[in-house]
Amino acid sequence: MTVAVHNGLGQHRWALQPDNATQAVKYSWIAQAFSIFTFAFSKISVALFLLLRVVGAARSFWHKAFLYFMSISLLLVNIVVVTLVFTQCRPVQKLFDPSHEGHCWDSHITTAYAQFGGAWSAMTDLGLSLFAVWVVWSLQMKKKYKIRICCLLSLGVFAAVCAIIKTYYLHEHNHLDDATYGQTNLLVWTVLEQWVIIICANIPCVQPIIVAMFHKVKSTYSKDKSTHYSLDDMSVRGGRSLDGSTNAILSNRNRNFE
Numbered sequence: 001m002t003v004a005v006h007n008g009l010g011q012h013r014w015a016l017q018p019d020n021a022t023q024a025v026k027y028s029w030i031a032q033a034f035s036i037f038t039f040a041f042s043k044i045s046v047a048l049f050l051l052l053r054v055v056g057a058a059r060s061f062w063h064k065a066f067l068y069f070m071s072i073s074l075l076l077v078n079i080v081v082v083t084l085v086f087t088q089c090r091p092v093q094k095l096f097d098p099s100h101e102g103h104c105w106d107s108h109i110t111t112a113y114a115q116f117g118g119a120w121s122a123m124t125d126l127g128l129s130l131f132a133v134w135v136v137w138s139l140q141m142k143k144k145y146k147i148r149i150c151c152l153l154s155l156g157v158f159a160a161v162c163a164i165i166k167t168y169y170l171h172e173h174n175h176l177d178d179a180t181y182g183q184t185n186l187l188v189w190t191v192l193e194q195w196v197i198i199i200c201a202n203i204p205c206v207q208p209i210i211v212a213m214f215h216k217v218k219s220t221y222s223k224d225k226s227t228h229y230s231l232d233d234m235s236v237r238g239g240r241s242l243d244g245s246t247n248a249i250l251s252n253r254n255r256n257f258e
Contacts, residue, residue: 001031001191012181018099025179026096028187033082035190036117039163040078042197043124044071046156049204050128054135054153066131074124081117084110098177111170118167125160125197129153155200162193 001009004027008016016024047067055063088110089095094102132153137146166189 001028001187004028004031009180009187010184013178016180018097021180022097028179028183029085029095032187032190033085035194036078036082038194039121039197040075042194042201043074043121043128043156046128046201047071049201050132050135050153054132063131063135067128070124070127074120077117077120081114084113114170115167118163118170122160122163122167125156125163129156129160152204155203156197159193159197159200162189162196165189166193 004024007020007024007027009024009028013021047070051064051067055067086092086095088107089102089104091100091102093100094104133150136149136153139146166186169186169189
C-alpha cells in the first residue's frame with residue numbers, strides 16, 4: 001500500500017504519469033489481496049483462541065463444530081474473492097492498465113461476490129463475539145469477572161462495524177477507469193479494518209500483562225501513600241512526646257521555685 005501511495009494512489013489517474021498510475025493500481029490490488037487474507041487468518045486465530053482457551057475439552061461437539069465452520073468457511077470465501085479479483089481480466093495486466101489489450105468481465109460480478117465476502121466477514125466477527133460472550137456467561141465465576149472477560153472477547157464488534165462500512169464502499173470497484181482515485185474510501189476502510197482486527201484479536205492475549213501492570217502500579221501507589229501517612233504519624237507522635245517532656249520540665253521548675 002505504501003508503494004501504491006508513493007506512485008500516486010489517492011489522486012486522479014489523469015493527473016499521474018501513465019507508468020505511475022499503472023504501478024499505483026497494481027500494488028493497490030496486491031495490497032488488497034494480502035488484506036483479505038489478513039482478515040481471514042486474524043479471525044481464524046480468534047476462533048482457535050476460543051477453541052483452546054474458552055471452549056476447551058469440556059464443551060459439546062456443536063460448540064467446536066461452530067468454530068471450525070466459521071473458520072473454514074471464511075477462509076474458503078476469501079480464497080474465492082482473491083481468485084475472482086485476479087482472474088476478472090485477461091491478461092491480468094488489463095486489471096492494472098485499462099489501455100492494455102485484453103478484456104475483463106463485468107465488474108459488477110466481482111463486486112457482488114466481494115460484497116457477499118464482506119458481509120460474511122462481518123457476520124463472522126459478530127458470530128465469534130456473541131459466541132464468546134455466551135460461553136463465558138455460562139461459566140461458574142464471579143459476575144464482575146464475567147463482565148470483564150466478556151468485554152474483552154466482544155471487541156470483535158468494532159471489526160464488524162469496519163467490515164460493514166468497507167462492504168458499503170465495495171461498489172467503488174466498478175470505477176476501474178479511475179482506480180487510483182475511485183477506490184480511496186474502500187482502501188481506507190480496508191486498512192482500518194485490518195488493524196482493528198489485529199488489535200482486538202491480541203487484547204485478550206495481553207490481558208494478563210495489563211492486569212499485572214495495573215496491580216503493580218496500584219501497589220506502588222498504595223505503598224507510597226502508606227509511607228507518607230507513617231511519616232506524618234511519626235511527626236505527630238514526636239510532637240506530642242516533646243510537648244509532654246516540656247510540660248514536665250516546666251512543672252519541676254515551678255516546684256523548685258515554690
